[in-house]
Amino acid sequence: MVTDSLTLNDVIARVRSFGIRGYLALATILFLVFIGLVGVFNPESNLGALFDILTDESTLSSALRLSVPIAFAALGGIFAEKSGVINIGLEGLLIIAAFFGVYATDVTGSVWLGMGAGVLASTLLSGLFGIVCIKYKADQIIAGLAVWLIALGLAPFLSQVIYDGPNTSSVESLGTLTIPYLSEIPFFGALFDASPIVYLMFVAVAASWYTLNRTSFGRWVIASGENPKALDTAGVNVSRVRYAAVLLSGVLSGIGGAALSLSLGQFIGNGATMVNGKGFIAIVAYLFGNYNPIGAMLSTLLFAGLEAVQIALQVGDVFAIPQSLVRTIPYISVVIVLALVGHTRLPKAAGEYYESGEE
Numbered sequence: 001m002v003t004d005s006l007t008l009n010d011v012i013a014r015v016r017s018f019g020i021r022g023y024l025a026l027a028t029i030l031f032l033v034f035i036g037l038v039g040v041f042n043p044e045s046n047l048g049a050l051f052d053i054l055t056d057e058s059t060l061s062s063a064l065r066l067s068v069p070i071a072f073a074a075l076g077g078i079f080a081e082k083s084g085v086i087n088i089g090l091e092g093l094l095i096i097a098a099f100f101g102v103y104a105t106d107v108t109g110s111v112w113l114g115m116g117a118g119v120l121a122s123t124l125l126s127g128l129f130g131i132v133c134i135k136y137k138a139d140q141i142i143a144g145l146a147v148w149l150i151a152l153g154l155a156p157f158l159s160q161v162i163y164d165g166p167n168t169s170s171v172e173s174l175g176t177l178t179i180p181y182l183s184e185i186p187f188f189g190a191l192f193d194a195s196p197i198v199y200l201m202f203v204a205v206a207a208s209w210y211t212l213n214r215t216s217f218g219r220w221v222i223a224s225g226e227n228p229k230a231l232d233t234a235g236v237n238v239s240r241v242r243y244a245a246v247l248l249s250g251v252l253s254g255i256g257g258a259a260l261s262l263s264l265g266q267f268i269g270n271g272a273t274m275v276n277g278k279g280f281i282a283i284v285a286y287l288f289g290n291y292n293p294i295g296a297m298l299s300t301l302l303f304a305g306l307e308a309v310q311i312a313l314q315v316g317d318v319f320a321i322p323q324s325l326v327r328t329i330p331y332i333s334v335v336i337v338l339a340l341v342g343h344t345r346l347p348k349a350a351g352e353y354y355e356s357g358e359e
Contacts (some may be wrong), residue, residue: 038212053312061170061190062308064198065263067104067274067300069094070200072256073210073282074289076126076249082212082291084225084238084349089129090253091279097122097257098275099155102267103162105171111262118258119251125151126250130243137353141316148279156269166269173265197259201297204252208293210285221245225347228354238354252281284334287344306330342358 032054039051053059062078065261073090080087097118129147132138156166163169174195182192212218220241223231228238261267261274281303282296289295310329 001121003165007298036037050309050313053309055187056312057187057190059305059312060187061194061307062304063301064190064194064309066304066307067297068197068201068263069256069260069278070282070285070304071297071300072204072259073279074286074300075204075293076252076256077283078208078212078286078291078293078296079221079245079252080249081286082225083221083242084228084347084352084354085130085133085242085246086144086351087126087129087147087249088141088144088283089126089151089244089279090249090282091275091277092144092148092151093122093250093253094260094275094279095148095151095155095273096125097254098261098273099159099168099267099269101258102168102171102261102265103158105262106169109172111172111174114262115255116257118261119254122254122257123247123250126253130246132233134239134242134246134353143269152273155267155273158323159269160268168267168269169260170266171309174262175260184357186300187210195259195263197255200255204255205293205297212293217241217244222347225349228352230351232354281334290344291347302331303333306333 034050035047035054038045038047039055042048073094076093077087077090099118099122101114101118106109108114119333125147129143132143133140159166159168174197176193177196179192181191185192210218212221218313220231220236222242223234223236223242223355224238224245230311231241232238256278260278263273284302285299286296287305288299289297294351307330310327313329314327
């Protein structure tokens with residue numbers, strides 16, 4: 001007798017159809033359900049305390065704030081790589097924007113002029129990267145590493161010269177935009193009591209998806225990375241499309257980097273700087289999101305959420321494990337995700353030089 005009931009094998013088959021991402025999503029959902037059940041029936045346990053952290057409004061607020069630099073850099077990386085230019089220098093773009101955002105705010109007294117200066121600095125550096133790679137045929141991986149290393153050395157050096165230390169003085173920071181009544185909703189109220197840049201982040205994700213999927217420019221970008229010869233034959237200059245995409249990656253990364261430092265009101269240049277690997281996490285985010293802006297945003301929220309949780313775990317000292325080990329949670333997750341994104345398909349012409357016939 002044939003029934004319409006869904007068996008366990010049917011569920012497994014459907015999950016398998018989504019590949020490794022399906023298994024990861026299923027495992028995550030089951031783990032969260034398990035924590036939820038323990039949190040409800042045994043709130044005094046360690047997992048109960050973890051459940052309280054996961055459902056706390058401050059955790060969501062922190063995750064949104066931490067998502068901003070990663071999400072904007074990921075969007076920029078999508079445009080560059082979709083066009084055929086692999087930009088692993090996103091970390092450097094974030095660093096240079098973070099410094100100049102604070103410096104310009106200090107000079108002008110306007111946080112929004114500071115944002116503009118950070119975006120300009122990042123765009124100029126990405127433009128230099130584009131010229132080196134597109135015009136002079138430099139290896140894109142090496143050039144991207146150079147962008148990172150230049151910014152990693154230049155920003156703290158300028159801070160040392162101007163502020164007598166790797167960390168700048170404190171300046172005006174980005175405020176929050178609170179929507180009455182909606183901000184009082186339990187947990188989800190954090191969505192309505194956030195920095196204006198958080199709202200801009202969601203707008204940028206939607207605009208990026210629309211641009212790539214519904215506009216001529218988006219189709220040119222995709223064709224530039226998949227089949228540049230066909231795009232050139234159609235009369236579109238491949239180099240110009242790639243320049244535009246690389247500059248756009250600089251603009252988006254600049255917004256993220258400047259927002260990072262201006263949310264605190266200071267640039268911190270010690271060690272790996274306050275950026276601290278967020279540009280590289282952004283690369284993982286858009287790879288795991290399969291070059292889809294919405295997928296990249298969801299991946300970003302995952303990483304930022306883990307970062308927010310580990311901060312809360314350190315403060316609350318929930319588990320009897322060293323805090324240094326707790327701090328590794330987001331990065332271990334990144335390594336795991338890197339191992340799982342092996343099936344992500346790069347654009348066919350990514351990293352390849354193409355000389356347009358119009359040049």
